[in-house]
Amino acid sequence: MKPSEALEIHREFIRDTCAKYGLSNPRVFGSVARGTDTEDSDLDLMVDKGVNTSLFDLNGAANEIGDRLGVEIDICTSTMIRESWRDKINAILIPV
Template identity: 55%
Template sequence: MTCDKPALADVLAQCDPSAPHAGEVWADAQPVGREFGAPAGNALKPSEALALRRADVLRILAAAGVRNPRVFGSVARGEDTEGSDLDLWIDAPAGLTLFDLGGLAHDLQTLLGVPVDIDTGFRTPQIADAAARDARPL
């Protein structure tokens, strides 16, 4: 079985060397905020973590074939707190599975140190309208 997607360590190796932890081996990289799954609140607001690692996030999303990544919710509105998550709305490539989405969310959560929710669409028109009002390009 072959995989067309580059390993996360390969993607991060291309990151800006002046960025925090960029280019380090993924296993040795430290998250910007808390480690995923820790019971305490985030060390940073999601907007702060994203500002520090935006280029790395975009590189990881691009490596997965994601197009048109947008931020919505509290981060897009400037209302996020240390307890908020990062809501991303993406145009997923054909063939991207739920397992792929889960892995992508996990990789971003680990990188940023904040919970990440990735959406490819919305169940109701009301939710879609609210997300569209908030949405900002990543």
């Protein structure tokens, strides 16, 4: 299954799982946002983190979402993206 297909089926689960780990505003970027994903693609998620959110929370959310969707999840915050790439990525972000 392509990540874009898994996303359509599991949007609510993704939002709920992010909230469980103190993350909010999940958005998709990368090949899924561009409409070029394949069955070998991953799902790139950008989230906002809470004050007490740690890298362990990001990893936990990625693992739980990936297990449910059956695709690899790359999860990050905007500050984790190279500054030189931020404008390009921000231009294609799609809310989950």
